[in-house]
Amino acid sequence: MNYLTPIISTVFGLYAKFLRKFTEKMGVTRTEGLVEHVEQCPTSGHITSLKLKNGQTVTGDLFIDCSGFRGLLIQEKLRTGYEDWSHLLQCDRAIAVPSERFEQTLPYTRSIAHTAGWQWRIPLQHRNGNGLVYSSSHSSDQQAMDTLLGNLESKALSDPKIIKFQTGRRYKQWNKNVIAIGLSSGFLEPLESTSIHLVQSAVVRLAHLFPHQGINNSLVDEFNKQSAAEFEQIRDFLVLHYHATQRTDSDFWQDMRQIKIPDSLANKIETFKQSGRLIREQNDLFTDSSWLQVMLGQGIIPQDYHPIADAMTEEQLDKMLNDIKKIKQEPISKLPDHDTFLKMFLS
Ligand SMILES: Cc1cc2nc3c(=O)[nH]c(=O)nc-3n(C[C@H](O)[C@H](O)[C@H](O)COP(=O)(O)OP(=O)(O)OC[C@H]3O[C@@H](n4cnc5c(N)ncnc54)[C@H](O)[C@@H]3O)c2cc1C
Numbered sequence: 001m002n003y004l005t006p007i008i009s010t011v012f013g014l015y016a017k018f019l020r021k022f023t024e025k026m027g028v029t030r031t032e033g034l035v036e037h038v039e040q041c042p043t044s045g046h047i048t049s050l051k052l053k054n055g056q057t058v059t060g061d062l063f064i065d066c067s068g069f070r071g072l073l074i075q076e077k078l079r080t081g082y083e084d085w086s087h088l089l090q091c092d093r094a095i096a097v098p099s100e101r102f103e104q105t106l107p108y109t110r111s112i113a114h115t116a117g118w119q120w121r122i123p124l125q126h127r128n129g130n131g132l133v134y135s136s137s138h139s140s141d142q143q144a145m146d147t148l149l150g151n152l153e154s155k156a157l158s159d160p161k162i163i164k165f166q167t168g169r170r171y172k173q174w175n176k177n178v179i180a181i182g183l184s185s186g187f188l189e190p191l192e193s194t195s196i197h198l199v200q201s202a203v204v205r206l207a208h209l210f211p212h213q214g215i216n217n218s219l220v221d222e223f224n225k226q227s228a229a230e231f232e233q234i235r236d237f238l239v240l241h242y243h244a245t246q247r248t249d250s251d252f253w254q255d256m257r258q259i260k261i262p263d264s265l266a267n268k269i270e271t272f273k274q275s276g277r278l279i280r281e282q283n284d285l286f287t288d289s290s291w292l293q294v295m296l297g298q299g300i301i302p303q304d305y306h307p308i309a310d311a312m313t314e315e316q317l318d319k320m321l322n323d324i325k326k327i328k329q330e331p332i333s334k335l336p337d338h339d340t341f342l343k344m345f346l347s
Pocket residue numbers: 008009010011012033034035036066067068069072094163165181182183184190192193194195196197199
């Protein structure tokens with residue numbers, strides 16, 4: 001079988017460039033063009049070819065849909081359907097604007113809560129990335145724009161851009177001979193910046209489960225099972241940030257506290273509350289320390305602890321924690337500042 005996988009879009013800035021260079025070196029042929037028409041086999045429903053605006057036809061056995069939110073193949077042609085999670089994650093818009101870089105580059109991103117959503121500030125080497133993610137049921141676009149521009153810490157470099165999105169995932173990320181990767185496969189708001197991870201992880205999953213002699217349903221099912229679990233685990237972690245909040249200062253935060261959360265998350269919170277244990281799902285992107293920080297940080301305090309803790313006296317425990325603190329702090333004083341590190345790293 002001759003596999004041709006027309007990648008119909010770039011992925012994301014540098015990562016997209018990296019993938020292109022890497023795959024072209026491995027023998028991938030890149031064909032650029034606007035897909036105007038999609039041909040489907042009348043019996044199997046598989047996609048057979050794409051007709052480009054310049055008249056060229058691209059045939060293939062397996063297609064990767066990277067056409068963004070619209071899902072040109074997976075949705076517009078195959079009608080795969082979308083599991084809508086906007087009742088769980090109610091932010092449905094973002095406004096993005098770049099601003100001048102700070103004199104000294106900060107080594108971290110800030111997420112700042114506002115009355116109807118939150119703001120990101122990402123320091124890059126040449127500029128700061130800023131944006132406001134908000135719920136259009138709780139804020140007008142103008143209010144969101146004013147909040148973002150009023151909270152920029154450096155001069156805006158262009159006009160702000162509004163992006164609309166619907167949180168959720170395709171029912172099947174692999175349907176017939178089409179695999180949706182990137183925004184065509186679903187979207188989770190950027191509170192934990194997970195989209196590029198999801199792209200990379202889908203690419204690796206596809207490499208592991210790549211078909212050999214025709215499309216094998218058990219491989220397709222496995223791909224879809226793993227993709228669904230990955231999306232759901234990230235969804236739960238995002239919902240935790242909103243649901244566990246103790247803020248009461250706006251309708252948005254009040255509503256977030258009251259959402260009916262998925263059972264998977266409710267069980268996780270309850271186990272932690274009752275026993276202090278975190279049960280990590282297999283392959284969960286977020287480790288125990290991430291879950292622990294959001295749980296404790298939002299005021300979810302366990303009522304009990306693991307009995308092994310009783311094997312130590314208070315003094316022993318104090319000494320152990322102080323020793324850990326010392327070991328962690330010692331190297332920090334010797335670290336270069338972020339700009340010096342970047343120069344060392346990039347030279
Ligand atoms: C508000 C917001 C914030 C985000 N923040 C983060 C973050 O912090 N971290 C992170 O990892 N990710 C983030 N992302 C996601 C990141 O932007 C996406 O992962 C990235 O853009 C990859 O998307 P994509 O290639 O799937 O889709 P897109 O970038 O939308 O690309 C789709 C491409 O398909 C092309 N196309 C469409 N139709 C056709 C056609 N008929 N013929 C040919 N080409 C076509 C389009 O021109 C476009 O180039 C964010 C996304 C949003 C919306």
